[in-house]
Amino acid sequence: MSFQHPSFGSVADNRVFIFDTTLRDGEQSPGFSMNIGEKLRMAHALSALGVDVIEAGFPVASEGDFESVRQIAENVDGSVICALARSGGRDIEAAGEALKKAKRGRIHNFISTSPLHMKYKLRMSPERVLELIESGNKQARHYTDDVEWSAEDGSRTEPDFLCRCVETAIRHGATTINIPDTVGFATPEEMRALFSMLRERVPGADQVIFSTHNHNDLGLAVGNTLAAVEGGARQIECTINGIGERAGNAALEEIVMALKTRHDRYGMTTGIETPRLLSISRLLATITGFDVQPNKAIVGRNAFAHESGIHQDGILKHAGTYEIMTPESVGWNSTSLVLGKHSGRAAFRDKLESLGYGDITDELVNVAFQRFKDLADQKKVVFDDDVRALVDEEARDHDRIKLQFLELQGGTAHKAHVLLGLEVDGVVQEAQSDGNGPVDAAFRAICQAFPHKATLALFSVANVTEGTDAQAKTTVRLQEDGRLVDGQGSDADTVVSAVRAYIHALNKLLVKRQRSAPEALKV
Numbered sequence: 001m002s003f004q005h006p007s008f009g010s011v012a013d014n015r016v017f018i019f020d021t022t023l024r025d026g027e028q029s030p031g032f033s034m035n036i037g038e039k040l041r042m043a044h045a046l047s048a049l050g051v052d053v054i055e056a057g058f059p060v061a062s063e064g065d066f067e068s069v070r071q072i073a074e075n076v077d078g079s080v081i082c083a084l085a086r087s088g089g090r091d092i093e094a095a096g097e098a099l100k101k102a103k104r105g106r107i108h109n110f111i112s113t114s115p116l117h118m119k120y121k122l123r124m125s126p127e128r129v130l131e132l133i134e135s136g137n138k139q140a141r142h143y144t145d146d147v148e149w150s151a152e153d154g155s156r157t158e159p160d161f162l163c164r165c166v167e168t169a170i171r172h173g174a175t176t177i178n179i180p181d182t183v184g185f186a187t188p189e190e191m192r193a194l195f196s197m198l199r200e201r202v203p204g205a206d207q208v209i210f211s212t213h214n215h216n217d218l219g220l221a222v223g224n225t226l227a228a229v230e231g232g233a234r235q236i237e238c239t240i241n242g243i244g245e246r247a248g249n250a251a252l253e254e255i256v257m258a259l260k261t262r263h264d265r266y267g268m269t270t271g272i273e274t275p276r277l278l279s280i281s282r283l284l285a286t287i288t289g290f291d292v293q294p295n296k297a298i299v300g301r302n303a304f305a306h307e308s309g310i311h312q313d314g315i316l317k318h319a320g321t322y323e324i325m326t327p328e329s330v331g332w333n334s335t336s337l338v339l340g341k342h343s344g345r346a347a348f349r350d351k352l353e354s355l356g357y358g359d360i361t362d363e364l365v366n367v368a369f370q371r372f373k374d375l376a377d378q379k380k381v382v383f384d385d386d387v388r389a390l391v392d393e394e395a396r397d398h399d400r401i402k403l404q405f406l407e408l409q410g411g412t413a414h415k416a417h418v419l420l421g422l423e424v425d426g427v428v429q430e431a432q433s434d435g436n437g438p439v440d441a442a443f444r445a446i447c448q449a450f451p452h453k454a455t456l457a458l459f460s461v462a463n464v465t466e467g468t469d470a471q472a473k474t475t476v477r478l479q480e481d482g483r484l485v486d487g488q489g490s491d492a493d494t495v496v497s498a499v500r501a502y503i504h505a506l507n508k509l510l511v512k513r514q515r516s517a518p519e520a521l522k523v
Helices: 036-049 063-075 090-098 115-122 126-141 159-171 188-201 221-230 252-261 274-288 309-317 345-354 362-378 384-394 438-449 494-514
Strands: 003-005 009-011 017-020 053-057 080-086 105-112 147-152 176-181 209-214 235-238 337-339 401-409 416-424 427-435 455-463 472-480 483-491
Touching: 017 252, 036 053, 036 063, 036 274, 053 063, 063 080, 063 090, 080 090, 080 126, 090 105, 090 126, 105 115, 105 126, 105 176, 115 126, 126 147, 126 159, 147 159, 147 209, 159 176, 159 188, 176 188, 176 221, 176 235, 188 209, 188 221, 209 221, 221 235, 221 252, 235 252, 252 274, 274 384, 274 483, 345 362, 345 384, 362 384, 384 483, 401 438, 401 494, 416 438, 416 494, 427 438, 438 494, 455 494, 472 494, 483 494
Parallel strands: 017 053, 017 235, 053 080, 080 105, 105 147, 147 176, 176 209, 209 235
Antiparallel strands: 003 009, 401 416, 416 427, 455 472, 472 483
16 A cells, blocks of 8 residues: 555555544643643654654644644644544534644544444434534545544444545545444454445555554453554554543553554554653653553563562563563663763753653753752762653643742641742732641641532652652542542652642643533543
8 A cells, every 4th residue: 555645745555654633632631731831742742752643632622722732733744633623513613723833734524324323322323424524524635635534433333334534524525534442342263344335345445554543441442453553554543642532532551552562463654753752751640630541551660670589580581581672672771870960051951862851951950950959969870761751740841839938837736837938820829727637637627728529539749769768759639529639749749749749630620620521532
């Protein structure tokens, strides 16, 4: 297969394009909302990673979504910038407007095609769905020649009707055809057969890119994705860390490394800079407040850890005995001991570049360097993970609430007492409170300085590195009116870490309040 695609030019059969939907499908997960600044930072990181298409959002959903897509389209180079829209109507108009300044823009329009969705969700006849597929793709072509069409709940759609839908989309301008397993129902054998069937039966199938988008409800998202590639899909829709609706999406890092490590089986290439996988995984975890589990493939902290004596013996003799890829190939560093209190700014910036932070601003470097010096005064040694934790935290921007100071008293003889100052929209608010321990007192003081109705749903503390002088990494989950947000903070002082996490969660909650929920948005 070789044909001309409007964004990618000549398409070779062994090239798989990576379509990342972290900023759209991933952000729909409860608690995962990002502000515009955070989305821009993620978009720049995704572009540097080598992602072919960045799905930046759903412009018609809210003013915030429209503006984030517009800014990403205007400011992020290297990747195709994609906006989601329902087939037909003002959705596509909003997407086209948001993408006006993109160097390469794509409109991704979708409609449900399964009998269940057409009957109960859309309340439309199959003929009406076909009409909207035609009009939606025609309308999208007025704005861009790079148009993607998706059959929502495609894996549960009757094959004959799915073929009619795909043929209609191709005939009226779609250049990429996406068949999602929207509810994670399919098996790998079914996905492989589905794509093979479409490529064999649909006229014009050899002149478009077929795409696969799989959810992980049965834990089969990555397996279904790889099977779809075997069936002829050449675009993979996925997210960093596998975030997304319900149980999430297929994880970008797992798919890319499966294709790379098992090139002998798949024979496919991508444009992903795999040594950046760990840093972007951690960036997303910091922004969203959701850490990956320790045993997560590729980017979990145990992914290259070996405790069994038999395994350790094998690794010492030859790494290939128990490692099918090198830690360095995905961004893990074989050396973690880095800087000390006598290290200068130049050495600090050099370390940041080696950790994948080469694109951060001088202002951020200065702020992070000062925190590093403060930390180095408290710790004997500062590790790579310490540096990552403090830089990622300082990189959060557009926060309306910021910690100015924190003082506490406590011990066995006195009830815990906290005095703190918060800067809220540029104005410092002071508060003090007693509590059942310093963390409780601190959280009570925050509630006084910034009154709110959110309740604490989760409080968790872990250490960034080892030792009694390790930085604490705290996760706080807040709940308000059905909204869930997670915040993270790090500091050598556990109470300060907890306060930073609580404030991070509050800032995310403010973003969540301003956004309206996308209507009927799944794919």
